[in-house]
Amino acid sequence: MAGRLLGQDGAAPFVSANEVRIPVGRTVAFQLTATDVIHSFWIPGLAGKMDMIPGGITTLPVRAEKAGRYRGVCAEFCGLSHALMAFDVIAMEPEAFDAWLAEARSQSPKGGLSEGAHLFADHGCGGCDSLNGGTSIGPALGDFAGRGTLGAGILPPTTAHIAAFIRAPHKAKPGVRMPAYP
Numbered sequence: 001m002a003g004r005l006l007g008q009d010g011a012a013p014f015v016s017a018n019e020v021r022i023p024v025g026r027t028v029a030f031q032l033t034a035t036d037v038i039h040s041f042w043i044p045g046l047a048g049k050m051d052m053i054p055g056g057i058t059t060l061p062v063r064a065e066k067a068g069r070y071r072g073v074c075a076e077f078c079g080l081s082h083a084l085m086a087f088d089v090i091a092m093e094p095e096a097f098d099a100w101l102a103e104a105r106s107q108s109p110k111g112g113l114s115e116g117a118h119l120f121a122d123h124g125c126g127g128c129d130s131l132n133g134g135t136s137i138g139p140a141l142g143d144f145a146g147r148g149t150l151g152a153g154i155l156p157p158t159t160a161h162i163a164a165f166i167r168a169p170h171k172a173k174p175g176v177r178m179p180a181y182p
Contacts, residue, residue: 018087018139018152020072023097027063035137040076043089049075064091086153123181138178151176 022028032041034052041060042049050060064070074085092100120126120141129138139152147157151173155161164171169178 023094030060042075043072
């Protein structure tokens, strides 16, 4: 699951994957679509289910009344990794949310490219994944270091899990379209 957080102030969208932050007491609208098969976006405790249809856009309004972490899932069998499709919605008090969003938008790479960024570029990872939230087949990875999970909620983001996922993603997530990089 990828999300684009559009600011009311006309600021550029903030893109995330597998974790969405929302402010308590403010209605947010999730605009949902799919690229390949029907999915069903569901955040128990926050919102009902909404189908995600390839080629179409559906809108699901959500309003959190209390701060907390809510687990979201795909509630429609959509392929081999269906049971592994999950994401977190973190509802934050409005002041904390506004501060988090300002900080997240201000983050920019410092200095030259890291070794990881060079590997990302050299191996063509940008053909599917993006660092800045542009159009991509795979998830936006710009906020990767701040995530609590890897592979849509299936693994903790340890160095060993990240390396294993890159080497053989299909072992952790059957049916994944990411190629292996042994």
